[in-house]
Amino acid sequence: MKLPFKLEVLTSWWKLGRSRRSFERDPEGHQARLWRDFQAEVLTRSPLYRDQVPAALDTFPMQQKAEFMRDFNQINTCGLDLKDAMQVAVDSETSRDFEPTIKGITVGLSSGTSGNRGLFLASSSERAIWVAAVLQRILGWSFKKRKIAFFLRANSNLYSSVQSNFLAFEYFDLLKPLQEHLERIQQVQPDIVVGQPSLLVRLAHAQNDGRIAIRPQRVFSVAEVLSDEDESLISQAFGIRVDQVYQCTEGLFGQTCAQGTLHLNEDWLIVEKEWLDDTRFIPIITDLKRESQPVIRYRMNDILHVGTCTCGSKMQAISRIEGRMDDVLELGGATIFPDFIRRAIVGAHPDITDYQVVQTSPQALTLFLPQEEHWTAAAEALHQEIERHGASGVTLDRASQKIHDHGSKLRRIMTKKSV
Numbered sequence: 001m002k003l004p005f006k007l008e009v010l011t012s013w014w015k016l017g018r019s020r021r022s023f024e025r026d027p028e029g030h031q032a033r034l035w036r037d038f039q040a041e042v043l044t045r046s047p048l049y050r051d052q053v054p055a056a057l058d059t060f061p062m063q064q065k066a067e068f069m070r071d072f073n074q075i076n077t078c079g080l081d082l083k084d085a086m087q088v089a090v091d092s093e094t095s096r097d098f099e100p101t102i103k104g105i106t107v108g109l110s111s112g113t114s115g116n117r118g119l120f121l122a123s124s125s126e127r128a129i130w131v132a133a134v135l136q137r138i139l140g141w142s143f144k145k146r147k148i149a150f151f152l153r154a155n156s157n158l159y160s161s162v163q164s165n166f167l168a169f170e171y172f173d174l175l176k177p178l179q180e181h182l183e184r185i186q187q188v189q190p191d192i193v194v195g196q197p198s199l200l201v202r203l204a205h206a207q208n209d210g211r212i213a214i215r216p217q218r219v220f221s222v223a224e225v226l227s228d229e230d231e232s233l234i235s236q237a238f239g240i241r242v243d244q245v246y247q248c249t250e251g252l253f254g255q256t257c258a259q260g261t262l263h264l265n266e267d268w269l270i271v272e273k274e275w276l277d278d279t280r281f282i283p284i285i286t287d288l289k290r291e292s293q294p295v296i297r298y299r300m301n302d303i304l305h306v307g308t309c310t311c312g313s314k315m316q317a318i319s320r321i322e323g324r325m326d327d328v329l330e331l332g333g334a335t336i337f338p339d340f341i342r343r344a345i346v347g348a349h350p351d352i353t354d355y356q357v358v359q360t361s362p363q364a365l366t367l368f369l370p371q372e373e374h375w376t377a378a379a380e381a382l383h384q385e386i387e388r389h390g391a392s393g394v395t396l397d398r399a400s401q402k403i404h405d406h407g408s409k410l411r412r413i414m415t416k417k418s419v
């Protein structure tokens with residue numbers, strides 16, 4: 001029998017609590033049970049996987065977005081065809097109809113260049129689980145009705161479904177001009193603000209200049225890398241800690257705990273680590289809650305750093321999300337992670353906050369910094385950092401502007417391969 005959506009959220013909320021306690025008691029046993037049941041109940045319905053189960057997880061093929069899309073028709077358990085589903089998703093973006101569904105299944109597109117976009121499905125039960133997870137692990141419960149200002153590139157009924165008697169959900173379309181947002185957020189006076197750091201930084205400046213005066217109790221950073229310098233700017237402007245959510249079209253992967261440390265939701269995710277060095281890894285995700293479109297050993301494009309936390313949870317702590325694998329520079333014969341570039345630049349002068357580095361060829365970089373004095377100091381520090389990594393013959397030019405389409409994600413370090 002199909003439950004009404006709100007009841008489904010409530011049931012999921014209760015199940016998630018139980019799942020978390022079960023994981024904390026016995027992480028390996030919990031995941032092993034879930035994996036066994038998931039194969040029997042879900043993978044037997046997926047044409048790609050049904051002949052392979054039951055088997056050990058590491059015998060399954062690893063997937064990235066390209067394979068995940070190539071095998072779309074065989075992976076999904078709803079009998080959906082990629083062309084039909086893609087058409088519905090693309091049409092809804094152009095018409096800005098934010099409730100695209102096909103056979104009752106919500107479709108969502110991941111960001112990316114056209115032709116390289118991922119298509120993700122969510123059934124009504126999966127949406128209920130997502131809403132329950134957001135309420136339980138991110139927003140927390142409160143009997144007072146709270147207003148949430150949510151800045152998004154495109155809305156989706158996934159997000160709108162968080163709307164309830166206890167949450168008033170104000171959606172801000174990132175494609176609209178900032179001035180419009182400032183006027184509206186001032187009127188709304190949100191209790192909670194959710195947005196990407198480049199947007200939160202602009203709100204922080206507006207707050208500091210007195211163009212807005214808001215008093216959110218919580219601020220969440222999503223979608224982009226939150227650098228230390230942006231974090232301190234935002235948290236000083238609003239007088240509160242900036243929390244992080246590791247959420248992508250692929251799923252809700254993690255959020256900060258009461259101590260402010262990001263943890264991965266390992267009570268429903270199995271996260272394999274592809275190590276890059278002692279602390280950095282690429283997560284390979286198996287999501288044991290997804291039924292419409294099983295996500296099995298999906299290799300993300302992200303670089304995470306393992307961390308520790310004193311909160312007592314056994315779920316993997318992450319000290320930072322460094323960026324995407326696409327942002328790793330292969331420069332002058334050396335491999336340089338984006339964090340080294342970032343630190344060199346902001347360390348060059350205390351007032352540097354707004355910059356961008358673009359790799360334009362295997363031997364060339366451009367650096368954007370509006371002020372001459374900052375540019376000279378940062379260029380010097382950058383040259384030293386590049387040399388320290390053993391790269392040679394690298395040229396550095398000054399860029400006159402940033403690459404940042406209005407409403408899109410801002411990337412401070414980028415390579416041409418990721419443009």
Ligand SMILES: [Zn+2]
Pocket residue numbers: 257258259260261263309310311312313317
């Ligand atoms: Zn913690």
